[in-house]
Amino acid sequence: MKSPGITIKDIAKVLGISPSTVSRALKDHPDISQSTKDQVNKLAVEMNYRPNPIALSLRSKKSNVIGVVIPQIVHYFFSSVISGIEKVANEYGYSVIISQSSESYVKEVEVCQTFLHSIIDGLLISVSKETDHYDHIKLLDEEGIPIVFFDRIIEGFDSDYVVIDDYNGAYQATEHLIVEGRRRIIHFSGPPNRLISKKRLAGYLDAHRNNGVVIDESLIIQCDEFHKAIESTQQLIDERVKFDAIFTVNDFTAAGVIKILRENNISIPGDVSVVGFGNDHIAEMLEPTLTTVSQPGFAMGEKAMKMLMDRINLAAPPEYKKEVLKTQLIVRNSSRKRS
Template sequence: MSSNQITIKDIARILGISASTVSRALKNHPDISEATKKAVNELAKKLNYEPNAVALSLKHSRSNTIGVIIPEIVHYFFSSVISGIEDVAYDAGFTVIICQSNERYDREVANVKALLSHRVDGVLVAISKETHQYDHIFAIQDRNVPMVFFDRVIPEIETDHVIIDDQKASYEATKHLIDGGRKRIAHFAGPKNLSIGIERRVGYEQALKDANLPVIPELIIEADSFEKAIKATNKLLDMENPPDGIFAVNDLTAIGAMQTLQKRGIKIPKQIAVVGFSDGRFSGITDPTLTSVDQHGYEMGSVATKMLLRRLLNPNYDAPAQSHVLDANLIVRGSSI
């Protein structure tokens, strides 16, 4: 038999005892003899018996499982978040189920349905780029399942969330370019429906205004992927008056811009300086190395999980939705100085 077919009834039938006796023997019940306990445990081990987690959750009204929905596992930032989530969750005795939306709304909806059907105790969510409707998110709340947003939040939904100060971080990144003498700075922006895209653009524009530099609409291009960055960079370089700096919404976009600049013979940072966002593992090995905002992904995952566990482990905790804002810091490297 395979391990997932073994049940307490199978063990009971083989040993010629009742299922209830097997159950109590596995729990080391004092009413069961040592000989019976030994026989039951040895057979359970031999047959690779594992308790049915779903059945236990139905019995105890808790699955000790946390669901996580992220846009992309391969993204360095989100993989760092997952590490923070898992470390805190496992220390608290919880298992983590990770779902990936691949930046698709339909996949995100399917993820929510799957997690709810598995009776997870709580959910951690970073919404996809395509998400404009929130019925599936409201469904989580309708089930009274605690939920925490991280990185990407939905302002219309009242729930705990942990974010970085995107506006402040983007302001500092843009100001760094301005302080380096850049006066015509382009911004590769995120989707307008995502809070991070909105906040990072606001910080960029405010830094320009505070430096008495114009906000030039044609220098703001929605480009949040490596492929989009290539097209956007070529578009900028074909302008009569190209920019002297680029602030990108994430590192992959910044790297796409850098590679395109280099293919077009542009010297970085002498002619055009580049700053990214997320400080992923590639930022330190590009040539030149990439100046980027450190989002502290591990800390974000850790804090988000602690916020969720606070509600899961304290049934009487009914405080209003909490917002935890992490400071981000700019790591200055060769692409901007």
């Protein structure tokens, strides 16, 4: 007698493996061992598992539509990524549906569920800074929807991705400050659960070590937004913390730093140098203009979309592609050499 409603999750539970592993085993994915494939297929027969015919029918039809999930479109970096994505999508005859998570895990889950129940041929995603659980993305993967991550990836999730060389970018920014004579360099860091934050912090720390500068961990402060930077910078000044430079995780945070330093009549870069990350348009609008790390957003969008097209068209190799794009330090007036 047929067991009602047997799903991939039921098979996974019995075998003590993830649903995504079951899904890939059933699809004869090369990343899954033969013994696991044999176990999964044997149990699927025993449990009388049958794929959802409606879902299969929907997935077998191409819509020529790609879903894109980004944290925030307001940032120049992400708008540049979108431009790169759309350029390649147009070349392949694809349309793009863009949704913002607004840095919210809950909103990201809602967006992914919407894409799951619509007809998209693939997904490009950069996860929110709140995201710690990834079941909503695994569900898309289990449905056979190709996924490519860009900028912010999920550690341990097997997929193609394109990222920035965050480590080297942060290293260059910090070493630049050290070469300019700065020794008390504050780092306004990003969320500790995000790999980009970890990489930038690692670059900051290694630049200190490799240049013989003592690391003061009290100068590492989690702060990644304009308004938080206003509060944190003023607090540092009020508490008379000694510092001669601030390296921020993004340019909007640096803008908050510059605002408060100027309001307190602290000379930039005479007393304190400021370096951001991202080379947002705001970097050249600030006074003084902001030294920052340029990241190739447009190229990231192009490469991520091309990877996804290769997956959709079965032109990609079985192993996942992992591409790291170079950054460039752009020196401006906020960190010029002391006279």
